[in-house]
Amino acid sequence: MKKRIILIVGIVVLIILAKGLVTQRKNEIKDEPIPQKKSITVSLTQAKEGIMRETSSYLAVVNSDKSIKIATKMAGYIEHIFVEESQKVKKGELLANIDQSDINSNISLLKTTLKQQQNDLALSKDIYNRNRKLYKVGGLAKEQLDTSKVIMQGKISLIETTKEKISQLKEQKNYLQIKAPFDGVVDNIIMNQGDLAVAGKPILSMSSGDKKLIFSFVSREKSIQENQKVYSSGKEIGKIDKILTIAKNGLIQAEIRLKGNIDLPIGTTLNIDVLIKNQRGCIVSNDTILHKTNANYLMVYKDSKFRAFKVETLMSQKNQSLIAPCTKEKIAQGSEVLLAKLPIYGEVEIRK
Numbered sequence: 001m002k003k004r005i006i007l008i009v010g011i012v013v014l015i016i017l018a019k020g021l022v023t024q025r026k027n028e029i030k031d032e033p034i035p036q037k038k039s040i041t042v043s044l045t046q047a048k049e050g051i052m053r054e055t056s057s058y059l060a061v062v063n064s065d066k067s068i069k070i071a072t073k074m075a076g077y078i079e080h081i082f083v084e085e086s087q088k089v090k091k092g093e094l095l096a097n098i099d100q101s102d103i104n105s106n107i108s109l110l111k112t113t114l115k116q117q118q119n120d121l122a123l124s125k126d127i128y129n130r131n132r133k134l135y136k137v138g139g140l141a142k143e144q145l146d147t148s149k150v151i152m153q154g155k156i157s158l159i160e161t162t163k164e165k166i167s168q169l170k171e172q173k174n175y176l177q178i179k180a181p182f183d184g185v186v187d188n189i190i191m192n193q194g195d196l197a198v199a200g201k202p203i204l205s206m207s208s209g210d211k212k213l214i215f216s217f218v219s220r221e222k223s224i225q226e227n228q229k230v231y232s233s234g235k236e237i238g239k240i241d242k243i244l245t246i247a248k249n250g251l252i253q254a255e256i257r258l259k260g261n262i263d264l265p266i267g268t269t270l271n272i273d274v275l276i277k278n279q280r281g282c283i284v285s286n287d288t289i290l291h292k293t294n295a296n297y298l299m300v301y302k303d304s305k306f307r308a309f310k311v312e313t314l315m316s317q318k319n320q321s322l323i324a325p326c327t328k329e330k331i332a333q334g335s336e337v338l339l340a341k342l343p344i345y346g347e348v349e350i351r352k
Contacts, residue, residue: 041349044330047284052322054315055273060215062268064207072197073175089180098176107169114162124152184208216251229275230256282326286319290339299332299342306342
């Protein structure tokens with residue numbers, strides 16, 4: 001009986017203590033300040049009318065529009081190189097010459113031979129003319145006259161052959177003088193003075209000075225076509241002139257005809273953008289678009305409130321997008337996390 005009384009008393013004491021704690025906590029909560037909603041700051045911008053280009057980026061290589069390697073048709077030692085690398089030259093200008101001493105020697109021998117043959121011909125003509133006179137007076141047989149005529153004609157043929165050889169050697173001397181085939185620039189001097197130039201082996205290379213660009217793309221990229229405009233750093237630099245029929249490393253190559261010359265060395269790489277299509281419409285910055293699973297939205301600011309404005313993204317390029325429909329109202333600009341909060345926040349500070 002005594003234990004039950006003690007238990008009841010203990011319970012009553014606990015209830016009294018608990019009630020006091022609850023009352024104390026209520027008083028503490030009552031004295032605490034009411035939490036305020038946090039404000040956020042956002043910038044405003046507006047959509048603008050304009051033309052957006054859809055482009056594909058590639059790495060192009062600067063090439064010469066016309067480039068050749070120049071060799072000789074006649075073997076010989078290089079006597080002199082008259083030009084230097086990167087030097088501009090005119091068509092017909094002498095670039096190098098090859099030693100002509102062997103040809104000059106042969107020409108000299110043939111000229112000596114020709115003089116002897118001409119003397120022999122003069123003697124043969126005298127004999128023939130004398131025989132013809134004797135034949136007319138009956139002092140010589142017809143057979144002897146014909147023989148002297150054949151000998152004279154043979155001498156004439158020998159002279160013509162010698163003259164032709166001399167002419168050929170003089171023509172070969174032209175091969176030993178290496179001249180520029182067109183106006184251009186000397187790109188590379190491959191051989192030097194004293195080297196033995198062999199027929200078909202390049203002595204130097206030169207280009208026209210005009211340049212073109214070549215880039216590669218995979219065969220499935222059907223969007224690459226001739227006459228498409230090409231840009232670099234936002235500036236139009238030319239058009240696709242042709243799609244080459246021979247692939248390189250499994251990639252199709254396209255050649256770009258430039259509007260003007262590019263001040264870049266041959267072999268330099270250049271980032272280019274090929275225009276696939278362009279379209280006029282409403283352009284906004286990409287950081288104004290809130291992407292959701294069902295649609296994309298702009299946060300339109302009107303009457304001091306933000307509301308979601310549904311749009312369709314038609315084209316995107318770098319940091320901008322072409323959208324529809326367009327709005328003339330001001331729109332919020334910021335991260336997508338920030339844009340998503342705007343309609344539910346009571347206080348939004350507009351950044352000026």
